Amino acid sequence: MNAIISGIGHFVPPKIVTNKDLEKKINTTDEWILQRSGIRERRFAEPGVGASDLGYEAALRAIEDASIKKTDIDFIIAATLSPDHYFPGIGILIQAKLGIPEIGALDIRNQCSGFIYGLSVADQYIKSGTYKKILLVAAEVQSSNLDYSDDGRDMAVLFGDGGGAIILESGRQNDGRGLLSTHLFSDGRFHQELWMEKPSPNDKPTFSEEMLQSKKYFPRMNGRNVFKNATEKMPQAVRTGLKHNGLTIDDVDHLIPHQANDRISLLVARNLGIPVEKVVRNIDRYGNTTAASIPIALDEALKSKRIKKNDIVVLTAFGSGFTWGSAVIRW
Ligand code: UT7
Numbered sequence: 001m002n003a004i005i006s007g008i009g010h011f012v013p014p015k016i017v018t019n020k021d022l023e024k025k026i027n028t029t030d031e032w033i034l035q036r037s038g039i040r041e042r043r044f045a046e047p048g049v050g051a052s053d054l055g056y057e058a059a060l061r062a063i064e065d066a067s068i069k070k071t072d073i074d075f076i077i078a079a080t081l082s083p084d085h086y087f088p089g090i091g092i093l094i095q096a097k098l099g100i101p102e103i104g105a106l107d108i109r110n111q112c113s114g115f116i117y118g119l120s121v122a123d124q125y126i127k128s129g130t131y132k133k134i135l136l137v138a139a140e141v142q143s144s145n146l147d148y149s150d151d152g153r154d155m156a157v158l159f160g161d162g163g164g165a166i167i168l169e170s171g172r173q174n175d176g177r178g179l180l181s182t183h184l185f186s187d188g189r190f191h192q193e194l195w196m197e198k199p200s201p202n203d204k205p206t207f208s209e210e211m212l213q214s215k216k217y218f219p220r221m222n223g224r225n226v227f228k229n230a231t232e233k234m235p236q237a238v239r240t241g242l243k244h245n246g247l248t249i250d251d252v253d254h255l256i257p258h259q260a261n262d263r264i265s266l267l268v269a270r271n272l273g274i275p276v277e278k279v280v281r282n283i284d285r286y287g288n289t290t291a292a293s294i295p296i297a298l299d300e301a302l303k304s305k306r307i308k309k310n311d312i313v314v315l316t317a318f319g320s321g322f323t324w325g326s327a328v329i330r331w
Contacts, residue, residue: 002178003126005329006133007068007167009061010296011054012160012286013045017143019157025148026156033157038262042160042287044143050084052093054163055139058295059094062165068133070098073167075131076105077122079114079138079291081196081320082145083107094137111194112258112319113184114138114291115164116327119315120182122168132169138291139163145196147218154223158261160287164295177310177330183240185233186323193229194221194320221320230264230318235271237326238316245328249273251312254301258317259283259293268316280306290319307331 018041019030033039045054055078063070078091089107110117115138122134139162146156171178198216199206211217234257242248255274257265262283269279280301289296294315301307311331318324 001171001174002176002180003123003168004171004178005166006169007062007064007066008165008295008299008302009058009065010162010164010292010299011057011061012043012162012296013049013054015044015046016041017044022157026153027150028153028157036261036263037158038281038283039158039287040284043162045141045161049141050090050093051080051082051139051141051163052084052090052097054141054161054292055080055090055094055137055165056097058139058163058165059098059135059137062135062167066167068167070100072133073098073100073135074103075125075134076103077108077118077134077136078105079108079110079118079136080140081109081111081114081290082140082142090137090139110291110323111321112260112288112290112293113317113321113323113325115294116182116315116317116325117184117323119168119179119327120184120325123179123182126168126170134168135165136168137163137165138295140290140292142290145218147215151215152218152220155219155221158288160289162286162289162292162296164292164299166295180245180328180330181241182325182327183237183244184325185237186321188321190229190322191320193322194226195219227261227264229322230260231267231271233322233324234268234316234318234326237324238272238314241314241326241328247312247328252278252314253311254278254280254307254313256280256294256297256301256313256315258319259286259297260288260318
């Protein structure tokens with residue numbers, strides 16, 4: 001029996017920040033952002049709101065959607081690159097907010113690929129019978145650590161805040177539906193291509209005036225190389241997933257790529273030969289919400305009734321690490 005997504009939800013903070021709003025703080029233009037990324041606006045959390053808060057709200061919606069009680073959940077997996085605290089992770093914070101103590105809560109550190117990595121881990125636990133109902137949450141508050149100077153403007157215009165969550169459990173019928181497979185990849189040789197360098201082992205003590213002055217606690221990337229790799233690796237991961245399941249490109253009903261840049265999503269689809277109508281794209285409204293982007297897009301596609309029973313849905317992500325992967329689902 002395959003694992004199934006029995007509930008899904010998402011939550012984004014109410015504050016909308018348009019490209020025009022960013023023009024007031026950053027040396028940028030609405031035209032540049034729209035042309036280079038397809039982004040029109042994103043959501044920013046208010047001060048005091050962390051990834052665990054957005055994750056908690058998304059989790060409540062997924063629990064309601066699955067028609068289960070909070071106490072039915074027997075394990076939590078949480079993916080983020082922007083935790084509320086350096087440690088502990090957000091999994092236990094979401095657990096505390098939900099009021100379901102003592103079950104295990106695991107944090108995943110795989111950046112933009114975090115949701116697919118989390119899905120893969122959850123799938124193994126469900127298949128082995130270790131846990132019955134897993135809450136997988138992906139949430140980010142990135143707006144508090146963006147560099148609005150010229151050094152960081154390439155990244156500052158791309159990222160947004162949000163959370164998505166699912167409940168994964170064992171399917172009730174052996175009907176071929178559910179999560180068919182996940183495929184994970186990484187190449188740590190490229191970790192400096194997209195990273196938040198500091199604090200690092202060179203900083204002793206970890207936090208110092210010198211470290212703060214270096215501004216290396218802001219995320220930095222080699223945008224062109226990340227772009228190039230994203231457009232190559234996501235198609236590879238999708239092809240691996242389809243082949244594994246004896247499926248072809250024509251079998252794909254919906255491709256949900258991590259929403260990093262609309263140009264990347266369109267190039268991934270073109271590389272694969274998947275028509276643009278089959279690609280789920282919402283980056284224009286949320287920017288890049290890193291680990292949360294896939295569950296948010298999946299939830300929107302489901303709630304708008306775009307995805308039908310038995311449709312083949314393929315998820316793929318690429319990001320910092322580099323890490324990348326895919327998941328194939330028969331809905
Ligand atoms: O989630 C996974 C991680 N992230 C990604 O996948 C993002 C991957 N990379 C990208 O999406 C693109 O590389 C960017 C959107 C970041 C940049 O687009 P690009 O077409 O690769 O632009 P570029 O790096 O070639 O920069 C073009 C110019 C540069 O000026 P010069 O050197 O040509 O004079 C930049 O300084 O655009 C300038 N620039 C900006 N201009 C206005 C960089 N950021 C901005 C900005 N506003 N915000």
